[in-house]
Amino acid sequence: MGAARLLRWLAPTLLGFLFLAGWEWAVRANEVPPFILPGPVLIAQTLARDWSSLSVSLLVTLQITFAALAVAASLGLLLAVLFAQSRVVEMSLFPYAVVLQVTPIVAIAPLIIIWVDDVRAALLICAWIVAFFPILSNTTVGLNSTDRNLEDLFRLYGASRWQVLWRLKLPSAMPYFLAGLRISGGLALIGAIVAEFVAGTGGRASGLAYRILEAGYQLQIPRMFAALVLVSGTGIAIFLALSLLSHLLLRRWHESAQAGEPR
Amino acid sequence: MAKRYATGTLAVQGVDLDIARGDFLALLGPSGCGKSTLLRMIAGLIPVSEGALDFPADAAARRSIGFVFQEPTLMPWASALRNVALPLELAGTPRREAEARAAEMLARVELAGFEHAYPRALSGGMKMRVSIARALVTKPRLLLMDEPFAALDEITRFRLNADLLDLWRAERFTVIFVTHSVFESVFLAERIVVMAPRPGRIVRELSVPAEDRAAPEFRTSATYAAHCREVSHALAEAMEGA
Ligand SMILES: Nc1ncnc2c1ncn2[C@@H]1O[C@H](COP(=O)(O)OP(=O)(O)O)[C@@H](O)[C@H]1O
Ligand SMILES: [Mg+2]
Numbered sequence: 404m405g406a407a408r409l410l411r412w413l414a415p416t417l418l419g420f421l422f423l424a425g426w427e428w429a430v431r432a433n434e435v436p437p438f439i440l441p442g443p444v445l446i447a448q449t450l451a452r453d454w455s456s457l458s459v460s461l462l463v464t465l466q467i468t469f470a471a472l473a474v475a476a477s478l479g480l481l482l483a484v485l486f487a488q489s490r491v492v493e494m495s496l497f498p499y500a501v502v503l504q505v506t507p508i509v510a511i512a513p514l515i516i517i518w519v520d521d522v523r524a525a526l527l528i529c530a531w532i533v534a535f536f537p538i539l540s541n542t543t544v545g546l547n548s549t550d551r552n553l554e555d556l557f558r559l560y561g562a563s564r565w566q567v568l569w570r571l572k573l574p575s576a577m578p579y580f581l582a583g584l585r586i587s588g589g590l591a592l593i594g595a596i597v598a599e600f601v602a603g604t605g606g607r608a609s610g611l612a613y614r615i616l617e618a619g620y621q622l623q624i625p626r627m628f629a630a631l632v633l634v635s636g637t638g639i640a641i642f643l644a645l646s647l648l649s650h651l652l653l654r655r656w657h658e659s660a661q662a663g664e665p666r
Numbered sequence: 667m668a669k670r671y672a673t674g675t676l677a678v679q680g681v682d683l684d685i686a687r688g689d690f691l692a693l694l695g696p697s698g699c700g701k702s703t704l705l706r707m708i709a710g711l712i713p714v715s716e717g718a719l720d721f722p723a724d725a726a727a728r729r730s731i732g733f734v735f736q737e738p739t740l741m742p743w744a745s746a747l748r749n750v751a752l753p754l755e756l757a758g759t760p761r762r763e764a765e766a767r768a769a770e771m772l773a774r775v776e777l778a779g780f781e782h783a784y785p786r787a788l789s790g791g792m793k794m795r796v797s798i799a800r801a802l803v804t805k806p807r808l809l810l811m812d813e814p815f816a817a818l819d820e821i822t823r824f825r826l827n828a829d830l831l832d833l834w835r836a837e838r839f840t841v842i843f844v845t846h847s848v849f850e851s852v853f854l855a856e857r858i859v860v861m862a863p864r865p866g867r868i869v870r871e872l873s874v875p876a877e878d879r880a881a882p883e884f885r886t887s888a889t890y891a892a893h894c895r896e897v898s899h900a901l902a903e904a905m906e907g908a
Contacts, residue, residue, distance in 0.1 A: 552739040555711050559733055560756040560804075570752070574743045656742045656784050 441625040450629040457614060461633050464595055464610035467523065468641070471530030472591040476584055478531075479538030483580075487546040487572060488564075497543075504536035508594055512601040526598045526610075533594030534587040538580065545579025546572050578657050581649040588641040596634060611637075667717035669703050677703040679865040687722075687807065688838045692845055692855035694901065700866020701844040705810050708842065709733055732801030732839075734811040738793035740785040740800075746772060747781040750800045757804070771799040774833065791822035798826075802833070811843045815850070824885070827853055848901060852893045853885055860897070862904040869904040872897055 423443045429435070430442035437445055450457065482500075486493035512529045519525035549572055557567050599612030611630050618627035653660035669678040678700040685691060693701045706712045708719060709731055732753075740749045747768050754764035769781055775795040785793055794814060801809060815823040831854060834841055845851050851858045852874055860870045878889045 550739060552735045552737065553741065555706075555709075556733065556735075556739060557756065558711060559709055559731065560753045562756045566756055570756075571741070574741065577743070656744075656786055658786075 438622050438624045441628055445625050446628045446632060449625040450632060453626055453629060457611070457630060457633060460609060460611045460614045460630070461637065464592070464599065464612070464634075465637065467526050467530055467595040467599075467610065468591045468637075471527050471534050471595060472584075472588055474527070474531050475534035475538055475587055475591065479535055479583070479587075480542055480580060483539055483542035483546055483576070484568065484573075486543050487568070493543070500536060500539055503532055508533050508597050509601065512598045516598070516602050522602055526595060526602060529598035529601075530591045530594035533597075534591035537586040537590065538583040541579045541583030541586075542576050545576030548579075549575040578649075578653055578659055581645075581652065582659075585642065585645045585649060588645045589638055592634070592638050592641060667704075667707065667719070668715050669700070669707055669712070670715045671703075676865040678707070679867050681717075681866075681868055683859065683868070685840060685842070687840055689857060690834055690841045690843070690855045691857040691859060692843045692851035693859050693861060694845055694848065694851045694897070695861030695866075696846060696863060696901075696905065698866075699861040699863035701846075701861060702812050703866065704861075705733075705812050705842065705844055708808075709810055730804070730807040732804065732806035732809045734794075734797050734801045734809070734814045736813045736816055738785065738790075738797040740793060740796055742785050745782045745784055746777060746788065746796045749785070749796055750803050753800060753804045768799070768803055771803045772796070774802070775799045775829065789822075790818050791826060794818065794826060795829075798830070798833075802837075802839075805837075805839075807839055809839050809841045811841065813844050813846065816846070823850070830854065848894055848897045852890060852897055853879075858897055860900045860904050870900045872900060 427442040427444055430440060441449070482496070486497070508529055511532075512525075515528050516522070516525045519528060553571060554567070557571055562570070595610065596612045599610045600616065603613060603616060611634050614630040615627050615634075618624070618630060650660050667678065667681045668676070670676050681704060683691075693704065695701055703712070707714050740746075741752070744752075747765055750768035750771055751761070751764040754767060755761060759767075769778075772778060772781055775798055777792060777795050777799065780788065780792065785796070788796065797814070801811075815826050818826065827850060841855075843851075843854055845854075856874055856876060856879070858872045858874065859868055860872070861867065862869045872893075874893050878884070878893070881887055881889065884890050
């Protein structure tokens with residue numbers, strides 16, 4: 404068990420190091436100019452040097468991402484509960500949720516940015532649109548997949564609608580909601596980045612995507628890579644954090660969180 | 667009483683049963699003969715299509731039902747204690763009192779010390795004990811059990827059978843116990859109602875006198891074997907007639 408776990412961390416880490424070393428070596432041996440492909444060492448140096456400006460942008464992007472995720476989670480949950488209470492509401496609204504989901508965000512982001520004056524609000528809306536659907540659809544499935552016998556039991560004891568929702572349906576839907584949240588965490592980041600690309604705002608309060616664009620225009624490729632590293636790192640961190648949250652909440656009872664690693 | 671499902675299946679027909687308080691009655695029959703349907707009608711979980719159910723006049727009797735399903739049907743996110751406390755809490759009993767009574771009931775089914783265990787950590791037999799504790803925690807007058815031990819191994823089933831009888835002898839609630847096992851029905855019940863399928867109906871009723879059942883080592887006695895033979899015959903006849 405211990406050895407298997409060690410290997411699980413060691414193997415990808417080792418592979419990563421080998422890859423970075425190979426990259427560095429290839430760049431140096433072939434004297435590739437940094438504006439074509441910088442080596443990992445240079446990227447790390449740039450990240451450290453530009454940290455003060457990049458971290459400000461990181462914060463901006465993070466704020467939009469988390470705000471969008473929070474709105475998506477609460478609104479998705481709320482709407483799913485509403486769906487579970489009324490078939491009519493579900494049937495009339497669900498198709499529009501699907502429409503929202505299948506419309507490419509790049510295509511509607513310009514419109515939203517034109518319509519909404521406040522740029523950050525527009526970015527938030529874009530990120531929300533992308534993050535919203537997995538939470539809604541997962542939670543809806545979860546609320547509808549309660550154990551029928553348990554439902555009968557609640558009925559036998561004369562449980563109210565509210566008791567059924569609070570004590571039976573919501574706990575049953577919890578693993579589904581959390582799985583949706585894990586997907587939406589990454590999507591919210593993607594949505595925020597895509598919207599920032601489309602908006603292309605300058606000035607102080609611009610996110611990581613704008614740093615990437617800006618660095619690209621100025622041919623500061625190492626800086627571009629540094630910003631990219633931050634984006635990926637953020638995505639990984641969000642995924643791990645949400646996986647951990649899910650693990651902590653479910654470990655005592657759900658099959659998906661058997662003792663061991665968070666997945 | 668009769669039951670026709672929306673699909674048109676006539677699941678139960680012409681059932682007429684008179685059950686006295688404190689009876690231990692087994693409903694015995696092959697799969698699909700309407701045992702579960704009958705039980706769910708008695709519990710009020712599905713409407714009766716034809717005929718009626720008469721409960722004792724006091725309104726409390728109608729509500730005072732415990733139900734045990736074939737699966738333990740526990741809430742996986744709640745500890746054994748919280749599972750057993752559920753019926754009380756749904757009825758508005760304050761949490762502390764509900765938990766105290768649930769703990770007491772868990773001790774009665776020999777699960778003292780497992781209050782805070784989650785269902786995942788319990789064996790099949792233990793989960794079924796929790797389920798029985800939950801059904802009994804409201805001190806119901808009528809306990810309905812739908813093949814509760816069918817999924818358990820034989821050793822566990824024998825123990826649970828004996829423990830259920832002890833509980834029944836102590837409390838004297840009425841039990842309607844659905845099973846497709848002849849041996850189980852003879853061991854447990856005073857009255858054995860044999861059912862046949864298509865359409866589900868009662869074909870015979872047999873009884874196992876209390877004197878016989880009180881005998882020590884009843885399960886290995888000759889009287890037990892004789893009763894089993896008799897019930898098996900009745901069941902075979904019911905199947906032929908179908
Ligand atoms: N919800 C239902 N809708 C339609 N038909 C049903 C339903 N439940 C049971 N039946 C039918 O009613 C008959 C009796 O079923 P059931 O009461 O479950 O039998 P048993 O518990 O004795 O195995 C079967 O033919 C079954 O297919
Ligand atoms: Mg059945």
